[in-house]
Amino acid sequence: VEMSELPAPADLSHHINTVSRARTANQMKVLYEYFMVPGMTNLAGGLPFPAYFPFDTLKASVAKPARFVPPLAAEFHSVSPTTASPLLSRFSFSAEQTLPVPDTNSSPIHISIPKVSPPSADPGAQIDVATALQYTNMNGLAPLASFIADFTLNHLHGGRIPYSNPGIILTCGNTDGLGKAINLLGERGDNMLVEDFTYPNSIQTAAPYGIGIVPIGMDAEGIRPDGPGGLRDILEHWDSRVQGRRPHLMYTVTVGQNPTGGTLSLARRRAIYALCERFDIIIIEDDPYWYLQYTSTPFSTARPGKYPFLESLTPSFITLDTAGRVIRLDTFSKTIAPGCRLGWITAQPEFITRLRYISESSSATPSGFSQAFVATLLHSWGMGGWVDWLAALRDVYALRKTNMCALLTKHAFTSTMHDSDSDDTVVVATRPMYEFVSPDGGMFVWVRVRIEEHPAYKSFTRRRTKLEMMTALWMFVAETQLSLPCPGWTFAGSEKIKEGKAAEMMRFCFAAVEEVEVGEATERWGKGVQVFWGMDEGEIVAWLK
Ligand code: PMP
């Protein structure tokens, strides 16, 4: 299907808030069009003269896309044909790794961005200091904007956004993207759906607007469309007289959900999208971890795309978005580096136009340094190199995940248990002190401590709360073992969830430190919990300072 044959998105402008409705286009916009006219002398814009920029050239050494794929993987196989998994054989911890391997991929690519491009250069592709550090319109640096558009529309979503002319605008990352989406849509008295366990910045961003937060029941995969507390249940039983305005916004992290690690299947996405259509809800899809998928649900084997890695990924809500109700947030924070402060929003044109007005009066474009370096990196890699880079990152994080899960499992068991008849701690059987589902994506393992099985749980919770007991556990292990996961209650979508099921949870990130440290800290945490399991009420209370 050609883009132009696709139907226009629905008019969803009634979701736009009062402030955003009042915004108008920048008066300078027309000038930018004139700047492009060949031969035009610009005496209009307040642009500083580029020769007076103190930066002459920008240089960097950057990785080759294959840096994290050890070379000669084929030879590894021939040395040890018995290795179980091809992934493990590539990143093996075994003796294979001691083989001398010429490391051709660690040598960097040197990039140099000149002050001005040679006159012959294609103006749409030129990356130079004079342009990158100058004011531009909200499209940003042309070579970056065009790479992102090509990647997003033709490859990431494979041309499958089902309405005509989806738009893209650069952001300073997904924090900024969410801030702008709420700035566009959030009104005092609104309600916003979030997952039961949510990335807390969603609440911090929306709540000050006077937006109520409505948690949706979830499981290891993500949002549950059905069942008690699921999306349908919440929406069908919404009582406006008691609960206020029915939610018209939903914030969701659909891949490697932060904090649960869940990844939403295509079937779930269809069911959730249908409910959002029925109840007229805008979906804000914040997916910094979209490429870190450890199980795959291919979109369609009938329409193989150019890049098998991308085709193997669970598709975005935006590929189901006939109405244009998805605001998709993407970021380079987890694919390149958080400090780039660079990302983009994909949505229907009406929303993009309004988001442009917001950018014009807030961030303007992301930093020119950031855009110039990232654009040069991406153009030197090419689309294929960029996809290879993403696939290799997925593989290295998958290995960390496997490693952390194995170590958590190894230390999960204790041999003591509370005997309720004698009120004693006795050795009965080997029971897990905590449990988790190996994450389907992202950077986190979401662990439930079976705190109710702690020998002192009953006596402790007579006078104090489960949350206090878990706080003591968290502090005890942090201070005695120097191993620090993030407490689950940080991510609670409500006070009730915080005191209840979030109080049993811990989020472990396997991305942040050296792989060997991830392993050691995971082991120390398991050992710390074992010691905690032997503590009585008084010893536990002492940790609640
Ligand atoms: N305020 C005034 C009065 C200006 O003249 C300009 C730039 N022409 C700006 C703000 C925009 O500043 P910035 O580039 O720091 O966003």
Ligand code: PLP
């Ligand atoms: N959204 C989610 C779900 C995240 O986990 C994070 C980072 O931890 C962010 C947004 C922040 O992204 P950015 O650096 O692009 O602002």
